[in-house]
Amino acid sequence: MTQKKLYILLFISAIGSIGFISLLFAFTNKGPERDMSFKRGFLYDAPKKIHEMDLKYNGYYIAGAYKDKIYLGNPKSPLYLTVVDTALQSKEVIHITMDQDSLPLRSPQVRVVPPYFFLMDGTVPYVLRGKTRDWKGYSILENPLYFNNAQPMDSVTLAIRTMSSKTREFALGTIHLADSATMILSHELLKKQVDGVFDVDGTLQYNKQQHQLVYTYRYRNKYIVANDNLQLQNLGTTIDTISQAQIKVSTIASKNQQKMETPALRVNKYSSTSGNYLFVNSLLLGKAESIDMWDKSSVIDIYNLVKNHYEFSFYVEDIEKNKLKTFQTLSDKFIGLIGNHIVVYQLNKHFKVKEEKKTFITAQNTLNIKNIKNNTRILVNNTAVRAKTENL
Missing domain, CATH: 1.20.5 (Single alpha-helices involved in coiled-coils or other helix-helix interfaces)
Known part of the structure; x- marks a missing residue:
């Protein structure tokens, strides 16, 4: 040559x-964001899909689940609920009625926590509560208290996220619907890193078995566990290493509004909690994980809230190239919405959660509620600024 x-x-x-x-x-x-600093554990006997149903519509959200029933809400028809059994063999439609002729249905959400249900819109705002025996809602929010996320804690208390009139940043709190409807906020739970709005975005859930608020950050590897009095009990860490929200925020001067400059790195898409556990749909690929498996499924990481550690992970398969959108756990079952479909996965036996036996508080025995509240919490003025409602 x-x-x-x-x-x-x-x-x-x-x-x-x-x-x-x-x-x-x-x-x-x-491709997906890979974090080489952690490695997931997958059990040989992983949770398996046992039921699937085509709902013929992809706009549902899970309004609640109790015993053998799953309640699905529909933003386009907010006064109707679709109810399916956990075996996904039967389906019925329930019509919610109200004690008034009409309400502005701007951004309503239904939450079903038998024997009660709630129809709520924190942007108007209003809260209707009724019994599941007749599905008729009655207005119980006396004062105009704004919020953009709410989860019932009992029949007269909501866990909420709202924008504080004091800081103009998001804060977690509670609304007590009895006793003239008061809002109590904690400015200590959510920790600002950039702007106190986009950077603290996340999923708010209430664990009825542990009587705890659980908030999972969307853009960092943290979750908050607080008691009913908004006192921090644990600041947990997910298994990845994204501790700082990787977002950039700019201001639109003409509208005095903030916006994200570029799409941010999302760490945790959604979460749900029940019993001792927190279930997190992570968006980060770990060390030695198959990209092929990642492309055709969603990963769920399970954390033990009592022992404060990571347990293991499992995959939820895509359906017709659609990813898991939202989910909820019920006893020993994992319920997910994927595209037009609802699926049920059988969890391992040691994850079975006993049915909630807590007696709901009624309006007649709420006089002592305020007396047990922590004095360090801040009572928000009833003229609190309207909460931002964008889908952050």
């Missing part, structure tokens, strides 16, 4: 190598 041919061969090899590396780099950038 002549020296000239050798140079040509080396040049072609070098160009080919550079092109190959560039191609790999391009595909890597388009």
Whole structure:
């Protein structure tokens, strides 16, 4: 081989190598975010899908689940609930009625916690409560208290996230619907890193068995566990290492509003809690995980809230290229919405959660509620600014 041919061969090899590396780099950038600092554990006997139903509509959300029933809400028809059994063999539609002719249905949500249900819209605002025996709602929010996320704690108390009139940032709190409807906020639970709005976005849940508020941050590896009095009990850490929200925020001067400059790195998409456990749909690929499996499923990481550690993970398969959207756990079952479909996974036996036996508080025995509240919490003025309602 002549020296000239050798140079040509080396040049072609070098160009080919550079092109190959560039191609790999391009595909890597388009793929999922991988965090090499952690490795998930997957059990051999992982939770398995046992039921599936095509709902023929992909706009449902899970309004509640109790015993053998799953309640599905529909934003386009907020006064109707679709009820399916946990075996996904039967389906019925329930019509919610109200004690008034009409309400502005701007952004309503239904929450079903038998024997009660709630129809709520924190942007108007109003809260209707009724019994599941007749599905008639009665207005119980006397004062205009605004919120953009709410979960019933009992029949007269809501866990909420709202924008504080004091800080103009998001805060967690409670609304006590009896006793003239008062809002109590904690400005200590959510920790600001950038702007106190986008960077603290997350999923609010209430664990009825543990009587705890659980808030999972969307853009960092933390979750908050607080008691009914809004006192921090634990600041948990998910298994990844994204401790700082990777977002940039700018201000629209003409509207005096903030916006994200570029799409942020999402860490935790959604979460649910029951019993001793927190279930988190993570969006980060761990060490040695299959990209092929990641592309056709969603991963659920399970944390023990009592022992404060990670347990294991399992996959929820995509359906028709649709990812898991939202989910809830009920006893020993994992219920998920994927595209037009609802699925039920059988959890391992040691994850079975006993049915809630807590007696609901009624309006007649709420006089002592205020006396047990922590004096350090801040009572928000009833003219609190309207909460932001964008889907952050």
